[in-house]
Amino acid sequence: MYVYSEKTRCPVCQARVNLEQVRLLQPFVCPICGAELQVVDGYLRTLRIISFVLAWLLPLAFGVRNVLLLFILSVPLYGVMLALLVYLVKHFFPPRLVRHSRSDGSMLGLRDPDTDNRRPQHTSGGAK
Numbered sequence: 001m002y003v004y005s006e007k008t009r010c011p012v013c014q015a016r017v018n019l020e021q022v023r024l025l026q027p028f029v030c031p032i033c034g035a036e037l038q039v040v041d042g043y044l045r046t047l048r049i050i051s052f053v054l055a056w057l058l059p060l061a062f063g064v065r066n067v068l069l070l071f072i073l074s075v076p077l078y079g080v081m082l083a084l085l086v087y088l089v090k091h092f093f094p095p096r097l098v099r100h101s102r103s104d105g106s107m108l109g110l111r112d113p114d115t116d117n118r119r120p121q122h123t124s125g126g127a128k
């Protein structure tokens with residue numbers, strides 16, 4: 001497992017950023033120079049695709065053949081897979097860091113990559 005990697009260098013000050021400080025899902029600040037950084041665009045997209053595929057393949061591998069059940073299971077599994085991958089993968093395949101730019105997302109017509117990860121866990125049950 002990597003702690004520091006050549007890839008996780010701050011593009012601004014060239015300092016090596018500890019992988020524990022690298023945030024995959026949201027921009028983060030370089031601990032040395034304070035520049036706003038993010039991981040390179042395709043990295044997170046790849047993790048999402050892998051998570052999505054695993055969320056469908058795992059129940060299939062365990063013998064689930066009901067499409068509705070697969071669909072229902074894939075939603076929480078996707079979240080679990082993505083959380084696991086986000087935690088693990090950066091240590092084995094360190095992402096390249098780029099300077100965070102707010103205009104990039106809208107330029108490519110993408111939604112803010114963070115919004116669908118922060119689903120409000122609002123289980124307001126008994127309001128009595």
Ligand SMILES: [Zn+2]
Binds near residue numbers: 012013030032034
């Ligand atoms: Zn820096």
